[in-house]
Amino acid sequence: MEQVIANGLYLGAQYALIALGLTLIFALMNVLNFAHGQMYVLGGFVVYQVYGLMKLPFVVALVAAAATLAVLGALLERFLFRTVIRRSEREESTMLLAAGIAYFLDAAILLMFGEKQRGVHKIVSGVFVWDNLILPWDRILVAGLAVLFIVAFILMMQYTKPGRAMRAMAQDRTAAQLMGVPVQFYGLVGFALGAMLAGLVGGLLVTITGVNSGIGGPISIKAFMMVMIGGAGVTGGAIAGGFILGMLESVGLTVLHAYGDLTYLAIFVAMMIFLAIRPNGLMGKPWG
């Protein structure tokens, strides 16, 4: 049982970090970023190049992944999303743009990094064993870093000027603008931050799960599931959604393993019933 809980918490920490960037972009821009998974993949490949191939320190690689994705996010917001939002009142336009970017990134990543699964050597070796609990030290470190990043993100949103501005934008963009918040600038900052979080978690997890060019889509789907469970556009909701999904996977795979692949079937059925009862998720608001 200890192992099941530990597995669930570990999965939850990484899932929460994946969902945070997605929910941030949705909250600020009302954009469903279908390319979130591809941004995760790109972050993973940057770390693979810098840490795995160029043999620079892991911290440098992680910073490179975060910076690359922040710049990419900012460019996408400035030259694509901002333009589309200005010219089109239909919300589907940004969704289609995001889907197009996802396909583009899929193809570009495949061309740049090839089709193979890539991985890097463990950043910390050894395994922590306690009674029935077995946890490799690198997973403990990654889970710890994920929690640290989540806490840092929450503190930044809560206590810094950009954080307060972005929260104001998420609550009411027009009111924030009337109060003097430069919404275009903070929209760009928020998009860059969301993309950076995707790159950061991709870079962090390449040390454990590796990365390949085809996993962007599935990562996005999981991120959307977490956001739907927790409530779109709410930081706490994304974190809760991540931990709930992680725990459901861990428990399901243990309890249902003898019956075939029922875990995700059960999760999807539970999610459909849950959304029928609570369509805005655990913490989402009816107005977005």
Place this chain on the structure above:
Amino acid sequence: MSRFPSIRAGLLGLASALALSLAAPADAANPVLKIGFVGVTSGPAAAWGTSNVRSMQTLAEWWNSQGGVKIGDKTYDIDVVTFDDQKDPKRAIAGMEKMAQEGIHYVVGPNVDDGAAAVRPVAEKAGIIYFPYAFPKELYAKPASNAVLGMVASYQSGPAIYKYLKEKKGVKTVAFVAANESDPLSQRDSGVAAAKALGLDVVADKDTYQNDTRDFTPVLTPIVKLKPDLLVLSGVAPANAPLLIRSARELGFTGLISTETAQDAKVLEEGAGDLANGFISVGGASTPEIRSKAMEEFIERYTKKFGEYNDESNTKVYALQYIVDTLKADPKAIDNVDEFKKTIDAFSAPNPYLKDSSASLHYVGDTSFGQKRQLAVPLVVNEYQDGKFKTLFVANVD
């Protein structure tokens, strides 16, 4: 008189040279023989199809650089036409239709069961012989006649591996885990049947995972607790193998781990490091001990062209070689697949990839399919050790 005689003369000369240069290749260039590929070259299983495409492109480029291949009284340049089906049967059908529209009669792929089954009607209607890397027997047994299995099937390699491990390593209990997709599940079922037939105790045969799983610790936690002697990763994709091995070992699993699919040493090294040592898989069909100089040159050309080699290409190189050599044996088959089918039964040609000069290219499959619908390639079983595959044993099918 022109004010610029030298310019006019120069222009006339240039025009003549241009006319000659345009006319010359039409006489000198070889006709092109198009050979198709429909399979997966993106996503987690991309390594399977990419090794096909790259093997075909390397071999075609090699032949073309030597002046082409002589079939009957004509010499052809080989042009490889590729289509990525993304492991989606609907796209595989579209790919096969594209091949039919281009007038292609010989297609390598698809790489997986549902894709290979989906393209069958198109291939049979359009007169295409295709070489899948998929194992459903109904594709190769009568009344089907257009598919030729390009490798050793899991139900042929599985029993050989389990028997070896039972006799040499004392394996008594075995657990299976497979992705929740048609190929891995059917390979798991045939593996379970083979293990039971050998008298092994199967302690887990229902555990599955989603193919896009990134962390396998929750999947493997209940299996590792059963402490089997052997953990079989049925039909595992190259991208998932290192993750499964790593999770199993980190959870304290000390038994043997094997699969009936081909893997990539570099991917295993990067993804699992030393934890992958001892992992047993089906390997490319030309190990260093048995390969010829031609195979070594192929590997060198492939590595030069694509930056790194894939061990599985030792097997994937064979399909194009078989197609061209069979056409050489019966040039009428170049646009008549019925001729190709007739030639298969008695076809035999020297195997350029093996040291043994008596080794031949020939079609097999009588035992498994009741007709010759499988390429004869050596069954090689490897053990991964420190970044490289070590040959455990080599056998023949049929």
